Amino acid sequence: MSFQRVTIIGLGLLGGSVGLAIAEFLPGCATTGYDADPAVRRRAAERGLVGRVCETAAEAVSDAELVIFCVPVGAMENAACEVADALPAGVIVTDVGSSKEAVGEALRAALPHATVIPAHPVAGTERSGPDAGFPHLFRHRWCILTPPADADPEAVDKVAAFWKALGADVELMDGAHHDLVLAVTSHIPHLIAYTIVGTASDLEQVTRSEVIKYSAGGFRDFTRIAASDPTMWRDVFLTNREAVLEMLGRFTEDLTALQRAIRRSDGDALFELFTRTRDIRRSIVEQGQDDARPDFGRSDHG
Amino acid sequence: MSFQRVTIIGLGLLGGSVGLAIAEFLPGCATTGYDADPAVRRRAAERGLVGRVCETAAEAVSDAELVIFCVPVGAMENAACEVADALPAGVIVTDVGSSKEAVGEALRAALPHATVIPAHPVAGTERSGPDAGFPHLFRHRWCILTPPADADPEAVDKVAAFWKALGADVELMDGAHHDLVLAVTSHIPHLIAYTIVGTASDLEQVTRSEVIKYSAGGFRDFTRIAASDPTMWRDVFLTNREAVLEMLGRFTEDLTALQRAIRRSDGDALFELFTRTRDIRRSIVEQGQDDARPDFGRSDHG
Numbered sequence: 001m002s003f004q005r006v007t008i009i010g011l012g013l014l015g016g017s018v019g020l021a022i023a024e025f026l027p028g029c030a031t032t033g034y035d036a037d038p039a040v041r042r043r044a045a046e047r048g049l050v051g052r053v054c055e056t057a058a059e060a061v062s063d064a065e066l067v068i069f070c071v072p073v074g075a076m077e078n079a080a081c082e083v084a085d086a087l088p089a090g091v092i093v094t095d096v097g098s099s100k101e102a103v104g105e106a107l108r109a110a111l112p113h114a115t116v117i118p119a120h121p122v123a124g125t126e127r128s129g130p131d132a133g134f135p136h137l138f139r140h141r142w143c144i145l146t147p148p149a150d151a152d153p154e155a156v157d158k159v160a161a162f163w164k165a166l167g168a169d170v171e172l173m174d175g176a177h178h179d180l181v182l183a184v185t186s187h188i189p190h191l192i193a194y195t196i197v198g199t200a201s202d203l204e205q206v207t208r209s210e211v212i213k214y215s216a217g218g219f220r221d222f223t224r225i226a227a228s229d230p231t232m233w234r235d236v237f238l239t240n241r242e243a244v245l246e247m248l249g250r251f252t253e254d255l256t257a258l259q260r261a262i263r264r265s266d267g268d269a270l271f272e273l274f275t276r277t278r279d280i281r282r283s284i285v286e287q288g289q290d291d292a293r294p295d296f297g298r299s300d301h302g
Numbered sequence: 303m304s305f306q307r308v309t310i311i312g313l314g315l316l317g318g319s320v321g322l323a324i325a326e327f328l329p330g331c332a333t334t335g336y337d338a339d340p341a342v343r344r345r346a347a348e349r350g351l352v353g354r355v356c357e358t359a360a361e362a363v364s365d366a367e368l369v370i371f372c373v374p375v376g377a378m379e380n381a382a383c384e385v386a387d388a389l390p391a392g393v394i395v396t397d398v399g400s401s402k403e404a405v406g407e408a409l410r411a412a413l414p415h416a417t418v419i420p421a422h423p424v425a426g427t428e429r430s431g432p433d434a435g436f437p438h439l440f441r442h443r444w445c446i447l448t449p450p451a452d453a454d455p456e457a458v459d460k461v462a463a464f465w466k467a468l469g470a471d472v473e474l475m476d477g478a479h480h481d482l483v484l485a486v487t488s489h490i491p492h493l494i495a496y497t498i499v500g501t502a503s504d505l506e507q508v509t510r511s512e513v514i515k516y517s518a519g520g521f522r523d524f525t526r527i528a529a530s531d532p533t534m535w536r537d538v539f540l541t542n543r544e545a546v547l548e549m550l551g552r553f554t555e556d557l558t559a560l561q562r563a564i565r566r567s568d569g570d571a572l573f574e575l576f577t578r579t580r581d582i583r584r585s586i587v588e589q590g591q592d593d594a595r596p597d598f599g600r601s602d603h604g
Binding site for chain 2: 195
C-alpha cells in the first residue's frame with residue numbers, strides 16, 4: 001500500500017468522497033481531516049468521512065505521509081500556508097483542483113520543502129458539502145496527475161497507485177495542457193450552462209414558471225450543471241482564465257457561424273453539424289464515461 | 303373516451319411512443335400508422351407500434367377520427383398534402399412538432415377542411431427511429447396545445463383529453479408564445495450543445511480522444527443532447543428562426559458579459575450569477591420535471 005496515514009484538508013464533496021473511498025478500498029490506511037468551517041467538521045465527524053476530524057489543519061497533518069487539499073482552487077494557497085510549519089519531513093502533497101497550473105504553483109510556493117504532485121480526479125456531481133460525498137465517486141473516472149518536470153518518479157508512482165486504489169484510471173499530463181483540455185470538457189460547458197440558466201431567468205417575455213414547466217425539452221440538463229458549487233467554479237474561472245478565454249473564443253466563433261446559417265436558412269450547414277456531433281456521443285458511451293440509457297434513464301421504459 | 307380510431311403518420315420516437323401509449327392507456331382505441339420509409343414501416347409492424355401499419359398514408363387515414371402527424375416539422379406540409387384527399391369528414395388533425403406557428407399554418411393551408419389543433423408534447427430522448435419509442439414517454443410531461451383563436455372548443459377538449467389519457471399534463475398557449483418559450487427551454491439549449499460538441503471535435507490543441515476521455519467534467523451532458531435527431535433539429539431551427547435568433551441574441555449578450563468578468567477577474571460577478579442559477583434547478587426538481595438524484599443517478603452511491 002502506498003500510504004499508511006493520509007490527511008484530507010477540506011471535507012466537502014471531493015474531500016468526503018476521498019475519505020469514504022479510503023475507508024472502503026484502503027482499510028489499513030488511517031485518515032485525519034480538517035475543514036475551516038466548524039459545521040462541516042461536525043458533520044464530517046458524524047458521517048465518519050475520516051477516522052479523526054481535527055480542530056486545526058496543523059494538527060491534522062502532523063504525522064501525515066500524504067496530504068490532499070480538497071478546497072476550492074482559490075483557497076489552496078491559504079490552506080497550504082496554514083500547514084506549512086507543521087508538515088512532517090518527506091510528506092507528499094497533492095490536491096483535487098480543477099485547474100492545475102495555478103494550483104501547482106501556489107502549492108509549490110507555499111510548501112517549498114514538500115513533494116508536490118498535483119492531481120485532478122475528473123469526477124463530481126452538482127452537490128456540494130459534507131453530505132454530498134460517496135465512496136464510489138472516482139470509479140472508472142480519470143484522475144490526471146500533473147507532476148512538474150523534475151518531480152520524484154517514486155512519489156508520482158505512489159500518488160498514482162493511491163488513486164488507482166480508489167477506483168480511478170490515472171493519466172499523466174503537463175499542467176498547461178491539462179488546463180486547456182479541461183477548459184473544453186468541463187469549464188466551458190459549466191460557463192455556458194450558468195449563462196443560459198441566467199439568461200432564461202432574466203427574460204421579460206417568458207416567465208420563470210414557464211421556463212421551469214417546459215424544461216424537459218433540454219434546458220433541465222443545463223440547470224443540473226448550473227447548480228454546481230459557486231465558490232468552486234468562480235475560482236476555476238479566475239485561475240484558468242487564459243485557457244477558458246481561448247476556448248470561449250473558439251466556441252463563440254462557431255456559434256456565430258451557426259447563427260448565420262439559421263438567419264440564412266442554410267439547412268445543409270445545420271444538418272452537417274448535427275450529424276457530425278453524434279459520433280462523439282457514441283465514443284463516450286463506448287468508453288464507459290456515460291450511461292447509454294436514453295435520457296440518462298430518467299424516462300421510465302416499463 | 304375521446305377517439306375510437308387514431309392514425310399516426312410518422313413512426314419514429316414520438317409516433318411510436320404515441321402508438322404504444324394508446325395501446326397501454328386507451329386499449330379500446332384502434333390505431334393505424336404510416337411512415338414514408340419502408341424499413342420503418344416493417345420495424346413498426348414487428349414492434350406493434352400501431353394496430354395496423356398501412357402501405358400508404360391515404361389508406362392509414364381513411365376512417366380516422368384523429369390524425370397525428372409525428373414527422374419532422376419541415377415534412378409536415380408534404381405529409382399533410384399526401385392525405386388531404388383521403389381525410390374523412392369531421393376529422394381532427396394534430397401533431398407533435400416542436401415549433402408551432404409554422405406547423406399550424408402549414409397544416410391549416412394543406413388541410414382547409416379539417417379541424418387542426420396543433421400540439422407539442424415536451425418530451426423526448428436523444429434516440430430516434432422506430433426502436434426508440436416507449437409508452438411512458440409522456441408521463442408527467444407537459445403537452446402544449448396551440449389552437450387557433452377560432453378553434454372549435456369541443457375539438458380542443460377532445461385533443462386535451464387524449465393527451466391526458468396518455469399521461470401528459472395539458473396547457474393551452476398562443477402559438478407565437480409557445481415558440482418563444484420553447485426557444486429558451488429547448489431550442490437554444492440544443493443549439494448550444496451542438497455547437498460546443500462541434501467546437502470540441504475541431505480543436506487542434508486538444509485531441510478528440512482527450513475530449514472523450516475527460517468528458518465526465520460536464521461535456522458529456524452536452525453530447526447527449528447533441529446526439530438528437532439531425533433532421534428534426536434542422537427543421538426546428540429553420541421553422542422557429544425568429545424566436546431562436548432573438549433568444550440567441552440575449553444569450554450571447556450575457557455570455558459576453560461573463561467573458562468580460564473573467565477577463566477582468568471579477569470574481570463577485572461570477573459568484574453572483576453562479577449562486578442565482580441554483581434556485582431554478584430546485585424548482586425544476588420540486589415540480590417533477592427532473593430527477594433529484596445527483597448526476598442523474600449515474601454515479602453509484604452504493
